[in-house]
Amino acid sequence: DVKVTQSSRYLVKRTGEKVFLECVQDMDHENMFWYRQDPGLGLRLIYFSYDVKMKEKGDIPEGYSVSREKKERFSLILESASTNQTSMYLCASTPWGTHYEQYFGPGTRLTVT
Amino acid sequence: KQEVTQIPAALSVPEGENLVLNCSFTDSAIYNLQWFRQDPGKGLTSLLLIQSSQREQTSGRLNASLDKSSGRSTLYIAASQPGDSATYLCAVTLARASGGSYIPTFGRGTSLIVHP
Numbered sequence: 001d002v003k004v005t006q007s008s009r010y011l012v013k014r015t016g017e018k019v020f021l022e023c024v025q026d027m028d029h030e031n032m033f034w035y036r037q038d039p040g041l042g043l044r045l046i047y048f049s050y051d052v053k054m055k056e057k058g059d060i061p062e063g064y065s066v067s068r069e070k071k072e073r074f075s076l077i078l079e080s081a082s083t084n085q086t087s088m089y090l091c092a093s094t095p096w097g098t099h100y101e102q103y104f105g106p107g108t109r110l111t112v113t
Numbered sequence: 114k115q116e117v118t119q120i121p122a123a124l125s126v127p128e129g130e131n132l133v134l135n136c137s138f139t140d141s142a143i144y145n146l147q148w149f150r151q152d153p154g155k156g157l158t159s160l161l162l163i164q165s166s167q168r169e170q171t172s173g174r175l176n177a178s179l180d181k182s183s184g185r186s187t188l189y190i191a192a193s194q195p196g197d198s199a200t201y202l203c204a205v206t207l208a209r210a211s212g213g214s215y216i217p218t219f220g221r222g223t224s225l226i227v228h229p
Contacts, residue, residue: 004156031214043202043219050214058216090156099164100145100206100215104157 003027004093004105012111019078021108023091031094032074034066036087043090049074081112115140117205119220126193126227134188134223136203141181144208144215148177148188151200151222165208193227200224
């Protein structure tokens, strides 16, 4: 079974803090994604990566950055957390190939106070 | 830009009913379509993946169909149970890469409650 893990289920941070969210997958997938999910807005893509050290902006990259130094790990960084970044953050991974199926982690509920 | 719509947004049914959830999309040049289940406060769990060349997929009491020409997919749940209560999302991936990946577009989901 594919496993996607996220470093924290719940996180509370203060405004202005630098926040790191980690995502690790164990199936050698090339593609990894970071989404945020908010009531009424659905899933929105923040950043994605199709290879080590490669990253592409999604629909809402402002206020975020990412790092992919190893194939299995994709980190989302909030450079200076703000209250409007309070959200559920979801990581996903996908292999290249005919099945291109997304596998999601359990999510991190981030609260910025 | 691909738009994905799920109707209804919410559904409440008694246990045992057969039900149909709908997903429509505007661009039919798709790579695949995936149905997910999400429990409150949790991540998404993949239920079924339908490739562009397929018409349907089945898993247990779930059956998903795909009609590319009309831009529609349905998720059929047979003999619903209270444990089926969750939000169901569909995601459509276009058959053209954006950047270096194929990017899925998600619907807003259907919130299902099955009451005993």
